[in-house]
Amino acid sequence: MVERKIIHIDMDAFFASVEQRDNPELRGKPVAVGYSEERGVVAAASYEARRYGVRSAMSSLKAKNLCPHLIFVPGRMSAYKAVSRQIHEIFHQYTDLIEPLSLDEAFLDVTGNKKGISLAVDIAVAIKKSIREELNLVASAGVSYNKFLAKIASDYRKPDGLCTIHPQQALDFISHLSIESFWGVGPVTAKKMHTLGIHNGEQLRLCTVEMLTRQFGKAGLMYYDFSRGIDLRPVEAVRIRKSVGCERTLEKDISLRSSVIIELYHVAVELVERLKQADFTGNTLTLKIKFHDFNQITRSSTQTNELKTLNEILPLAKQLLKEVEYSNHPIRLIGLSVSNPKELVDEKEEWEQLSFEFSDWSD
Template structure:
């Protein structure tokens, strides 16, 4: 008999916006955005009432307002969201300590062995959802499966307030019907490329050879190949090594003059050095992120043999990366820099995880 792990992916529904609607009854049932409505503002989170109009997080506030003229904007309260998140994770820890946080409102839980001795992972997911609703007056969606990829897909499947289980016996059938856009790691650009190659869903992805996927998608080819077959050996990591430190700034006005761009790049690099020092982080790869006036985005990276911690090293490298960016005819809206590839993350360690096996009878 093949043995599988029991993985739950928990994701709070419209977290920031739901907290605001919970705490402010006058906002309930109304389209709400957490963020700022001014010209350069961005939506941090949108309620489900706002999402019906097409409003999404990371959308420019002006566009969101055009889509939904009645949209209510309120500033975020990060201290409140962090406190609510702390209480959510306390609930998680009542069932397992094998928890991988992804954000304030999202996590993987491995409940193969759990604190209450419950055989069915779906029952634990139901119990966590119930407690979040009763104790915090918030709604979560949960996905249950035998690996992280499928648990994540399952939690997105019936949002909001969803609960979906993908049993090992039904995984292949489920993946076959899954649109390519729903695969973890497939964004709009990759989805478009896949469609030009005749890849539309899990069925057509599974028909692709590993060699073909590696040719077109590089290292991600192996990931897509495995996902199409329901394979994901990554464990739920209770301790996550920080893999990057970065910062970015959205400019008050789009800029095209070289002198203005260099000044803004200097400010971002200076802030990055401060954050690296606070975090005690040392990495060898510098990445430049540029978002243009039309929200198209590019990144450029360079890796050095030495650690990147000082401004007089980072700034010249950032300027070098900027040389390849055409911004005189495409005004810049946002500039970001990050340092990654920490010394602790040795390339030879990758792929060394072994998925432990435990037997269970059902889900």
Template sequence: MLKRKIIHIDMDAFYASVEQRDNPELRGKPVAVGHAEERGVVAAASYEARKYGVRSAMSSIRAKKLCPNLIFVPGRMGTYKEISRSIHSIFHDYTDIIEPLSLDEAFLDVTENKKGIELAVDIAREIKTRIRQELNLVASAGISYNKFLAKIASDHRKPNGLCTIHPNQALDFIARLPIESFWGVGPVTAKKMHSLGIHNGELLRACSPDMLNRHFGKAGKLYYDFSHGIDNRPVEAVHIRKSIGCERTLEKDISKQSSVIIELYHVTKELIARLERNEFTGNTLTLKIKFHDFNQITRSITQAQKLTSLEVVLPLAKKLLKEVDFENHPIRLIGLSVSNPIEEQNDKTTIWEQLSFEFSDW
């Protein structure tokens, strides 16, 4: 069977790098995109900041403790989107089979490319060079025969990385890969795998499908396939929006029921407005709660009717909220999304739109 030629392009510290590019005084200094206020959150961090342990989604207070000299700059989402369009314009010179994952990250299928270049690594090298020359930014690229390995390859030598995982090298590469580096393995799953004695790809590959399914449900098959270098997901050039969500980061952690209900009402109103603007309908409502300690949970409910009005959605949101113990765990963030589970069977992506005051100018 023909092996696909997949490239994963990932811009290095994209938002922070744009700010450093546009403001010479920031170059070489630890920079965080976001706000330094007590309730602020780091949206992106430069590599100089990452050396201190600063990461995206970290609270601004913790980031400043780790890096006292950290410089905060407000985000400019309009600028980032414009640059992202320029990056994708470069991509389209080589292929139209492009699957964006975010503004700064995408998969490209270059098995058959517009320029007739035989080696995918040569295409990746050209793209990196053009991004540097035309936009004065740096990207990392990973090349392999499937999306999982291309993604792993792009992370392998960041920043400014270029890495190819050849089919003949894949199994050896995966065997040495820490379990935390596997796609879909977050901190909770990694901890569970460690408890089962699974610390790398070699140990994961030794597990049977039944054992993985028993401990990890449907994700077990995915982990099994990845450990064997298997990922049959195509690069999807067209994405249909399958859900719409919004979330609000609160100015203070709250645990009083009346206060939580008021915030839930405001988020629900914004969700309905977004549904109307996008002419989107769905019948599954998902509540997202982030607690004061940054732990996060979601709760969902599916109805036969479409969820399009405040009168329908708000009672369901309150019903989901009853399943959440917030009296003993103050709430930091509340989010809601509406999705269509039938369309989502092959794609579990939820698009969240930030409503917190920190990024109101985005």
């Protein structure tokens, strides 16, 4: 079997870096893309801002408390998309096997690349150089024999990082990896791992597949494989759009039912418009609620009919809302998404990840 050569490219502080590039007055200063109002959220932060602890998805109020001289700039999604297309043009000089994860992140399979370059790290170096010279932006790159390790490697030496994990190094590298660094391990799963005595890759590798699947379901098998450096997922040049969603951060926390219903209506109207624009239908509706303390829950319902009109979506959304207790737990954010499409798109359709401005909705 031919050993795969996978590169993961991750643009460093992408939105903020584009703003600093296009506005010289912002260079070297702490910049946050987003809105500074009381209910605002940081969409991206420059590395100068990150030194103060400012992070994406943080409330603007907290960000300003951490960094009083933080400069907020409104986002320009059209500009970021245009730059992302330029980055992909550079990728295509080497391979057409490109799997975008977002506007600023992608996997490349360069096993059989267009230029016949034998070492993947040489391609990564060339791509980083082209991005810097042609676009005046900085990227980090990870190189390995599968997607899991390539992504881990790209995060290892940011910013402007380059890290290669060779097959003979993989197990030792994974052994010292914190469990929070594993793909698919969020705060809730990490906490559960810790209660089981699992804090790093070495401890995870000692677990049996039976134990992990019992504790984590299907994801347990993925953790079992990752701890052994196994990830057989291919780089998929075409991605199927799996959902369309939108959400609204409210100006004030609300708990009055009539107010919640009004906001739910507005989100449903926006969702219907986005479904129309995306020419997308699915039969699963998911309601997302984020409370005043930033805890969040989701509730879903799958129907036999496709969901595409307000008359189909709003009553179902109201039904899902009945499953949420918020009378003594004010709501900060409401989101809706439609997923589970009945028909797959044509395999030749070009895929572009849905990136709604300053939305932290996850598919």
